[in-house]
Amino acid sequence: MSTSKSKNLRNIWYVACHSSLLQKGQTFEKEIDSEKILLGRDENGKVFALRNQCPHRGIPLTYGNFDGCEIECCYHGWRFGTDGTCTKIPALPPNSKLDVSKVRAPYYPLREMYGLILIYLPRDMRKPEEIDESLFPKFPMPEGGSFDFVTAGYMDCSLDHSVIGLIDPAHVPFVHQSWFFRKKNNLKLKTKKFAPSHLGFTMVRHEPSKNSAAYKLLKKEQTTEISFQIPGIRIEHIKVGTDDILVMTCLTPVNEDKTELIQFIYTNIRWIKVFKPIFYRFAKTFIQQDIDVFKKLKEGLLNQPPLMLMGDPDMQAKWYNAVRTRYEKSQAEKIPFENPVKEETLNWQT
Ligand code: FES
């Protein structure tokens, strides 16, 4: 299958994994949007991604051997460079006229920055189109910063449902109850200003809500800004005085029914590192609460019920659908992407 049959966005960058998961000379298979992908890092530290399938007879390349430079297929020993070009077919006689470099294992554009590995999933592997640099995701990272890996888990549903769950404010007091966070009988009216931003929308910088105990830990003056960009990147950027904390949650589709949720954090506040284990446990608990509610949701979605988006609390879900649709159209018609979101103030109780 070369042309994607996926309903998810293509010609777009997905977060594949944290840099630390891929050591020099290593490869592993990862399924992203129903494609089996071999991710690897060569002996010089450069990352690469190939379709995990030998072009000869289709055996996964991960069963072969990677010497840090080339991959040798386990079946007939064909060798491939990290760009997918075949370099050797051992069974061919020395005087063979066949040009082995014409054989290619399809490769995926990959980029590594801020401790993240991002992969570009094209619409059609056979006809790579030029990549529009203006559509690369934006990370508000301070110079030289990089994210730490916090935790990952799987949601038992599509990317679209997972995104809508991620940006949905109304579930928070019901799903994320705990002694250290907030209680559902403590609902307060929230008024939040939103603006269009790169590939999505942003809840503009404001003082964080007072009923979250997590914020009370940080004594200095704080503001927070929460941005969302397609395909599934949510970044909470907290400023504490002149310092930064960035909590990033990324959603990457495994296939139509499963989505990986990965969380990362960056901070330049040294003392926070001491509390890392506590924070990581907090993040894990929080994500597990989402995973658990999505298990229940999956049960309900089995008979494909009609769904509703209701008022201001569901406005971000509407915007997500609009941005996604516009992106798809811009790719199909090869026209510039125009963000359909307009500035707006939303009210809800959480
Ligand atoms: S299947 Fe890979 S070399 Fe034959």
Ligand SMILES: [Fe+2]
């Ligand atoms: Fe949640």
